[in-house]
Amino acid sequence: MTNDPHGPQKFIWKYILSTDHKMIAKQYLLTGLVMALVGAFTAYLMRWQLGYPNTNAPGWGLVTPDKFNMLVTMHGTIMVFFVGMPLLVAALSNFVIPLQIGARDMAFPRLNMLSYWIFVLSCVALLASFFVPGGAPAGGWTGYPPLSASEQYTGVHWGMVLWITALALEFASFTMGGINYLATFMCLRVPGMTYFRVPMATWFLIGASLAFFFSVGPLIAGAVMLLLDNVAGTGFYIPAQGGEPLLWQHLFWFFGHPEVYVIFLPAVGCVLEILPVFSRKPIFGYRAIVWSMGAALALSYIVWAHHMFISGMNPRLATPFSITTILISVPFAVIIFCMLASLRQGSIRLDTPMLWGLGFLATFLIGGLTGIFLGSASADIYLHDTYFVVAHFHYTFFPSVFFGGFAGIYFWYPKLFGRRYNETLGKIHFWMTFIFFNATFWPIFRVGAGGMLRRIADPTQYRILDQFKEMNSMISVAAFILILGQVPFVWNFFWSMFRGPAADANPWRAGTLEWLAPSPPPHGNWGPGLPTVYVGPYEYSRPDMADDFVPQYRPVGVLGGPAGQA
Amino acid sequence: MDGAAHSDSAQMPTAHFTAKLAIWWLIGSEIMIFGGLIGSFILFRLARPQWAEMAHHLSVPIGSFNTLILLTSSYTMVRAFVSSGRRDRTATCWNLLVTALLGLTFLCVKGYEYAGKFSHGYYPNAGLFWAFYFTMTGLHALHVLIGIIAILILFVFGLRDRLWPIASRVEFTGLYWHFVDVVWIFLFPLLYLTS
Amino acid sequence: MFNNLPQNISTYGADIDGILYLIYAIVGFFFVTMEGYLVYAVVRYRRREGVRAVYQTGETWREMRWVVGLVAVVVFLDFLIDFRGADTWAKVKQDFPSGDVEILVKAKQFAWTFVYPGADGQFDTKDDLTVPRILHVPVHRKIRLTLTSEDVIHSFCLPEVRLKQDILPGRRTPAWFEVTRTGTFSLVCAELCGLGHTKMLGVLEVHDDSGYERWLAETAKEMFE
Numbered sequence: 001m002t003n004d005p006h007g008p009q010k011f012i013w014k015y016i017l018s019t020d021h022k023m024i025a026k027q028y029l030l031t032g033l034v035m036a037l038v039g040a041f042t043a044y045l046m047r048w049q050l051g052y053p054n055t056n057a058p059g060w061g062l063v064t065p066d067k068f069n070m071l072v073t074m075h076g077t078i079m080v081f082f083v084g085m086p087l088l089v090a091a092l093s094n095f096v097i098p099l100q101i102g103a104r105d106m107a108f109p110r111l112n113m114l115s116y117w118i119f120v121l122s123c124v125a126l127l128a129s130f131f132v133p134g135g136a137p138a139g140g141w142t143g144y145p146p147l148s149a150s151e152q153y154t155g156v157h158w159g160m161v162l163w164i165t166a167l168a169l170e171f172a173s174f175t176m177g178g179i180n181y182l183a184t185f186m187c188l189r190v191p192g193m194t195y196f197r198v199p200m201a202t203w204f205l206i207g208a209s210l211a212f213f214f215s216v217g218p219l220i221a222g223a224v225m226l227l228l229d230n231v232a233g234t235g236f237y238i239p240a241q242g243g244e245p246l247l248w249q250h251l252f253w254f255f256g257h258p259e260v261y262v263i264f265l266p267a268v269g270c271v272l273e274i275l276p277v278f279s280r281k282p283i284f285g286y287r288a289i290v291w292s293m294g295a296a297l298a299l300s301y302i303v304w305a306h307h308m309f310i311s312g313m314n315p316r317l318a319t320p321f322s323i324t325t326i327l328i329s330v331p332f333a334v335i336i337f338c339m340l341a342s343l344r345q346g347s348i349r350l351d352t353p354m355l356w357g358l359g360f361l362a363t364f365l366i367g368g369l370t371g372i373f374l375g376s377a378s379a380d381i382y383l384h385d386t387y388f389v390v391a392h393f394h395y396t397f398f399p400s401v402f403f404g405g406f407a408g409i410y411f412w413y414p415k416l417f418g419r420r421y422n423e424t425l426g427k428i429h430f431w432m433t434f435i436f437f438n439a440t441f442w443p444i445f446r447v448g449a450g451g452m453l454r455r456i457a458d459p460t461q462y463r464i465l466d467q468f469k470e471m472n473s474m475i476s477v478a479a480f481i482l483i484l485g486q487v488p489f490v491w492n493f494f495w496s497m498f499r500g501p502a503a504d505a506n507p508w509r510a511g512t513l514e515w516l517a518p519s520p521p522p523h524g525n526w527g528p529g530l531p532t533v534y535v536g537p538y539e540y541s542r543p544d545m546a547d548d549f550v551p552q553y554r555p556v557g558v559l560g561g562p563a564g565q566a
Numbered sequence: 567m568d569g570a571a572h573s574d575s576a577q578m579p580t581a582h583f584t585a586k587l588a589i590w591w592l593i594g595s596e597i598m599i600f601g602g603l604i605g606s607f608i609l610f611r612l613a614r615p616q617w618a619e620m621a622h623h624l625s626v627p628i629g630s631f632n633t634l635i636l637l638t639s640s641y642t643m644v645r646a647f648v649s650s651g652r653r654d655r656t657a658t659c660w661n662l663l664v665t666a667l668l669g670l671t672f673l674c675v676k677g678y679e680y681a682g683k684f685s686h687g688y689y690p691n692a693g694l695f696w697a698f699y700f701t702m703t704g705l706h707a708l709h710v711l712i713g714i715i716a717i718l719i720l721f722v723f724g725l726r727d728r729l730w731p732i733a734s735r736v737e738f739t740g741l742y743w744h745f746v747d748v749v750w751i752f753l754f755p756l757l758y759l760t761s
Numbered sequence: 762m763f764n765n766l767p768q769n770i771s772t773y774g775a776d777i778d779g780i781l782y783l784i785y786a787i788v789g790f791f792f793v794t795m796e797g798y799l800v801y802a803v804v805r806y807r808r809r810e811g812v813r814a815v816y817q818t819g820e821t822w823r824e825m826r827w828v829v830g831l832v833a834v835v836v837f838l839d840f841l842i843d844f845r846g847a848d849t850w851a852k853v854k855q856d857f858p859s860g861d862v863e864i865l866v867k868a869k870q871f872a873w874t875f876v877y878p879g880a881d882g883q884f885d886t887k888d889d890l891t892v893p894r895i896l897h898v899p900v901h902r903k904i905r906l907t908l909t910s911e912d913v914i915h916s917f918c919l920p921e922v923r924l925k926q927d928i929l930p931g932r933r934t935p936a937w938f939e940v941t942r943t944g945t946f947s948l949v950c951a952e953l954c955g956l957g958h959t960k961m962l963g964v965l966e967v968h969d970d971s972g973y974e975r976w977l978a979e980t981a982k983e984m985f986e
């Protein structure tokens with residue numbers, strides 16, 4: 001185990017080729033945020049074209065239909081795989097799992113470093129596609145063949161090849177990461193850290209890794225076939241050569257649906273971590289929540305065809321898949337009810353992380369509930385491929401990646417950098433984001449219900465959309481302000497990193513192990529001796545204790561913690 | 567389940583256990599990859615009885631020979647593991663070397679088969695059956711190659727008598743090698759014996 | 762949210778809209794009560810000097826019983842949605858009525874072509890009528906479509922009819938509808954199919970019976986003379 005704080009390190013070993021899980025977490029964090037800028041830029045260009053069709057977008061020029069398709073594809077791919085995955089899965093898992101379970105580092109620190117650099121490589125491969133002849137991939141983030149399988153249909157060859165390569169590298173990177181997180185979780189918990197004393201954030205990160213791990217394999221196989229279709233002239237997905245386009249859709253969505261939970265679960269974990277700290281109450285129904293997560297995971301593998309109701313698959317499959325899909329509301333209902341119950345009779349403080357956590361609850365609820373419309377196959381006949389779907393998944397993804405993600409970033413900021421961020425800026429950032437996120441995406445439900453289709457480069461072509469001209473411009477303005485609303489964050493993030501007031505080890509008075517380590521934790525985290533765990537993670541406001549919380553590492557004699565008891 | 571009663575059940579497992587767990591997770595993910603490919607092939611194959619005709623072009627004797635080679639190599643790999651447990655350097659090295667050579671033989675035979683197919687014009691783009699054939703066996707061959715490299719590295723460590731500190735890697739490489747072997751056990755009947 | 766749906770002109774459109782409103786009512790209820798409770802809780806239980814939070818873990822069935830009760834309600838509502846939805850789905854996508862009019866739809870990058878069987882009622886005969894872009898149909902008749910694509914996946918979408926069906930190349934996909942109103946309506950491609958996806962538009966032209974016959978006759982005359 002890496003227990004050796006070997007003196008002052010060279011720059012390259014400390015910042016570039018570091019094997020310290022905390023440094024790798026920061027690397028992922030920064031990479032994800034930089035990619036978020038690119039993702040936001042693509043969103044800006046799309047929204048410009050949709051709000052002010054066929055005029056020059058400031059700073060870029062005209063968004064022609066071929067460019068629009070590339071932008072949609074790159075936007076979706078970047079936001080999901082290169083922002084959501086590194087921020088929520090990699091950065092959080094790397095930072096939080098070892099600290100919360102009392103490990104000194106990941107089980108395989110060098111593998112960890114390797115997986116980060118493979119991830120960087122995949123970012124480079126993806127971004128390079130902007131510059132190759134033919135331009136960026138243009139098959140949508142779902143890349144349905146035959147469109148994506150042959151240059152003759154999209155006019156894009158290298159872009160497509162790079163897209164598949166980038167995804168393959170990313171999957172390799174996160175598979176290595178996943179092995180690491182799972183092995184760390186299973187083998188490196190400190191004594192006393194039983195499975196039912198593991199904090200929520202760790203549980204949900206592990207859930208995310210499991211979801212990823214068991215769904216990505218078939219898509220890797222599928223990606224190999226798509227790559228060969230593009231470069232070797234095979235016809236796995238091209239009917240003219242005997243292939244089957246639906247095969248890709250099945251492989252993609254068998255992965256794709258668990259994948260949305262891969263991004264969603266860590267966000268839930270962060271929020272579950274934050275709620276008890278800022279309402280000084282134990283999380284309500286710890287076990288019910290963990291079991292519900294398990295149930296949701298299990299269900300997530302048998303709902304994929306809800307993306308394919310009208311794809312031309314056997315129509316008799318629709319109803320069974322509708323039923324499983326809508327049943328997923330049950331575990332998530334339990335989780336959300338428990339979250340709300342954790343607020344009841346609490347002592348709530350609205351610090352920045354809590355604001356983001358509550359913002360997550362308020363917005364994700366809309367995304368989850370609108371999923372029910374789509375889950376009903378007959379309603380989906382009308383709603384499929386409209387902006388209603390776009391609004392649904394922004395109301396699920398955005399809360400996950402940004403509300404959940406920012407909740408986590410602000411919450412652990414003192415631990416990450418050893419300094420406090422500026423509360424006022426944090427709150428301004430929250431309210432700007434919360435207001436303009438809703439101002440952007442709520443109207444999108446309405447234009448979607450009104451019949452506006454996804455992935456259209458020029459809304460002026462459609463007669464039924466004339467009535468939405470103004471609404472589309474308003475949406476775009478709101479989206480631009482939403483993007484500008486991130487400026488306070490960028491300032492706060494970098495300024496506080498160097499100039500913020502120093503943070504002590506446990507600024508939030510929270511009970512989980514990471515708050516025992518100094519801020520920021522040194523290499524090896526715990527100094528000479530490992531902590532031992534005596535109680536569950538959320539022992540707040542116990543009536544039998546004067547202090548309003550019992551940290552996990554404090555022996556409380558025979559009492560035991562209810563969260564740790566049967 | 568009872569936290570209080572088992573509060574020291576979370577004893578830290580050994581590094582050996584952790585690494586072995588990781589290998590199993592790796593194999594799990596590989597199973598999903600090959601599972602996806604094999605599953606797709608089976609679905610296509612069931613809908614296309616005419617592929618029996620093409621499977622005819624694959625040589626069952628050569629395929630069987632290769633199966634035998636791989637099975638033997640799995641056996642020698644087990645021998646290597648057993649000898650490494652006894653810290654018997656000579657036997658470990660020999661068995662590793664033989665395993666690697668058997669793996670190489672497998673690849674050479676595979677290459678010979680590929681050459682034969684190419685000379686008859688059966689390229690990966692000569693129809694879906696061939697696309698599957700080359701993708702599946704190609705991906706498998708890649709795994710064989712990775713296995714051979716890992717084994718040869720262990721062999722070199724053995725030659726220089728630096729194997730014992732990392733002796734558990736013989737076991738891990740063995741697990742991986744058996745997995746690669748098992749994949750072939752699926753591929754062989756699916757591709758060769760369905761005519 | 763659904764007060765700006767395009768007008769409904771098909772026989773089954775009302776069923777689909779009905780499902781939308783049913784789900785709207787159900788999830789709307791949860792939306793209002795849960796957002797309401799969230800705001801209430803945050804205001805009501807704001808931190809105050811000297812007031813300690815109540816220690817409650819939700820680890821016992823007693824504490825969890827309201828969750829269990831609500832979950833039972835959710836399960837019930839889920840199945841309600843499923844059953845209502847399954848009927849409508851079967852009506853639109855599974856139980857195809859025999860068509861009064863049969864039309865072959867050909868999609869390719871980036872245009873629609875419609876083939877009518879002509880006077881003999883048979884496809885692939887000399888008197889087939891091939892019409893670009895505009896789908897002419899008679900009102901109050903069951904229209905049976907066969908959808909085909911030459912290149913990539915397209916999606917046949919009539920928003921006012923509430924019909925959408927992806928078209929896979931290399932396959933013949935069935936679809937049907939019956940319109941209750943004459944007029945001109947939109948026909949769009951709903952699946953990203955490449956550069957010209959946005960421009961892959963058509964028109965649905967609904968005639969009354971005599972108008973439709975007249976159009977058929979005129980088109981036949983134009984084509985074969």
Ligand code: HEA
Pocket residue numbers: 142260261263264306307325326328329330332333336365367368369371372374375376380383384385389392393396397400787788791795834835838839
């Ligand atoms: C984080 C991401 C995320 C999450 C969490 C979800 C969650 C859900 N999604 Fe979503 N979805 C996406 C991301 C996500 N989705 C994306 C990206 C797409 C589009 C991909 C593309 O095509 O590009 C998509 C598309 C999509 C479709 C396909 C639409 C189409 O293309 O036509 C469907 C259909 O069933 C669906 C359903 C659901 C359901 C039922 C849930 C459920 O998990 C929601 C469960 C939660 C609740 C229901 C709320 C809590 C419950 C209660 C408060 C109880 C009361 C409820 C009832 C009584 C029902 N989603």
Ligand code: HEA
Pocket residue numbers: 033034036037039040043044046047050072073075076077079080083084139140141142390394397398401402440453454455456479482483486489490493
């Ligand atoms: C996580 C997922 C995610 C996120 C966050 C977003 C964010 C946004 N999306 Fe995106 N979107 C998708 C995933 C996402 N999207 C997907 C999967 C598709 C489908 C693609 C397809 O059809 O193939 C899609 C499609 C899509 C469309 C439909 C296009 C079409 O079908 O034609 C539109 C249109 O309005 C849109 C708009 C926006 C806007 C305005 C935002 C805004 O919310 C963006 C605001 C930006 C930010 C919040 C970033 C802030 C930046 C920072 C915080 C960086 C700080 C930097 C440092 C510290 C260095 N998106």
Ligand code: CUA
Pocket residue numbers: 869870871914915916950951952953954955957958959961
């Ligand atoms: Cu055809 Cu889109």
Ligand SMILES: [Cu+2]
Pocket residue numbers: 256257260303304306307
């Ligand atoms: Cu889904």
